[in-house]
Amino acid sequence: MFKKSLYPLFLLLVAYLLFSSSDTQTIISGIAIFLIGMVFMEDGFKLFSGGILERVLTNSTKTVPKAIGTGFLATAIVQSSSLLTIIVISFLSAELITLSGAIGVIFGSNIGTTTTAWIVSSFGVKIKIAHYAMPMLIFGVILRFNKASSYRGLGNILVGLGFVFLGIGYMKEGFESMKAGLDLAQFAMGGYLGVFVYILIGAIATVIIQSSSATMALIITALATGQIEYVNALALAIGANIGTTVTAIIGSLSSNENGKRLAVAHLIFNVATALIAIVFLYQLAYSVDIISSYVGIDEKDYAMKLALFHTIFNVIGVLAVAPFTSKLVVFLQRLFVSVKEDVLKAKYLDNVVIEVPQAAIKLIHKEVVHLYDNSTEVLSHALSLHRHKYLGMGEKIGSIVETSIKPIDTNIDHFYEMKIKSLYSEIINYSTIAQDHMNSEQNIQIYSLKVACRDIVEAIKDVKELQKNINRFMNSNNADIKIEYNHIREEIVKTLDGINSLRYKRSEFDVLANIKILEQNLDKLDMMGNGRIDHLIRENKIDPKMATSLINDSAFAYDMSKKLINVATILWIKDEDIRELGEES
């Protein structure tokens, strides 16, 4: 609501600033171009790295210091702490990394993001950086037309860098020409009042721009052109650090408890760091001067000194907060308690290989088998049987069914919600994303696996229809209807047992032969077609109501078994030619 009403106002303000002066127009254009550059770079790294970033994050976050190092390096290379935060949240949700590891990455990422300030202050404001932008953009665009994703990724990175450089160039140009008419330095404020006012401005600017890197670029270019005072620029940098956490907090409102925990950890870290920086601002500024003189930064090079200040106070923040990581983890886990639901999650779907077709197909296949195995639990319980009692029992199944007549209390809807639906959704989501990187042949394989999932789910819906009458007639006083319902149970269970044995067959010809045998047995469930029900009605063994129930239920059982056989064909005959051979006969 608040956001909705503020948005038009924000647009109006931007429009006013754009048309009020050509200098502000140049600066705002610079910010916009810079932000577009960041988006391109983020996309580029995603394409270029091809999952490397994810693999590194999984393996290098075991301890907090390792995680800090990883977060620093990854952000320094990718130049986007938001990309890293998104990956970390998704990894945390998938339990690929621990909360302390994720917090460590965020700490390191805060130091890594200060490299942007170094790039802008050392290259951006000293040389005509916009001159380098054009070749980058041209080569970037050419590479973007390449079919290979690594080249397209590299193209995006170059286009991104080109736009970032161009944006910095515009910002610099805008501030330089602005200085001739309006000197912002006249608004400089001394003392702690100035510190707080500029922290607020820095925070608000970052919330609006949604990127602390862009705010830092803006501050450094303004500082380099003498539009703001050095001490005020330091306060603005602190404000940018606080502002970036507001963006993360807003973003986490709609995420799960892991996203919230990480956003609060980010907030706590940045606020603690900002407090340290505020309290020791003048001491820090003094230490920056000393370090600058040691490393050869010119006394008047305020842009570089700001970059140094930005790095120092983030490093101090990490040193001060990192020892309390384990306490922070406990606090966050208490603050956002995860709702423990017994929802079944995917076991094999790994985002790291989602863009590697062959590996992704293998994982999806494994996951569909996992889905099938779960479905057999509910199918068996609905038939008042436990899997361990009948699997592998062959000819003894008839007598097992006859003796297992105690209904098993199972809520199919609940089971579906907890153990099937979530897994099914995950498979469909993962495979649809994976399909984007596959050729037509691989797409057909995925399509078949999706069909298998749909058939599994429909088989569960069929058994739900069956369950009520099975429980009713399995213990009926009418011996004939009891025999018929036990016959339905027996045939379904034999199909389940037959399918289970397929996974141990060495040859796919054997699998096909056994599938054909299962298909032939389906005729036994076509109780209307084989005259079984007609005979019972004529002999007056069952009443008309029982007969219609039997007609409907045998049809459900037939459909369900057929779907399960289809699932088995997809899962255990991978050779297309052998599968087609089965379809022809």
Add this chain to the structure above:
Amino acid sequence: MKLEKLFQKIGNYFDDIRNKEDQDSEKKEKLKEALAKKIALKIKRIKIAKSRDKKEILKKELKILKQLQENIE
């Protein structure tokens, strides 16, 4: 020149069809060969099977495999 290109395209189209047919018949031959081996193996296994139940199952499988073989031919 355009007509020449058109004829070339038509020629390529028929070449593609012929190549696909060749590939299909090659695949079919391989499948037939593999199936024949499987049938021979199944017959051997029936001969050495000890239990009657096992023999029955193997015989059923053999019957299906022979049906599949007939279908290919």
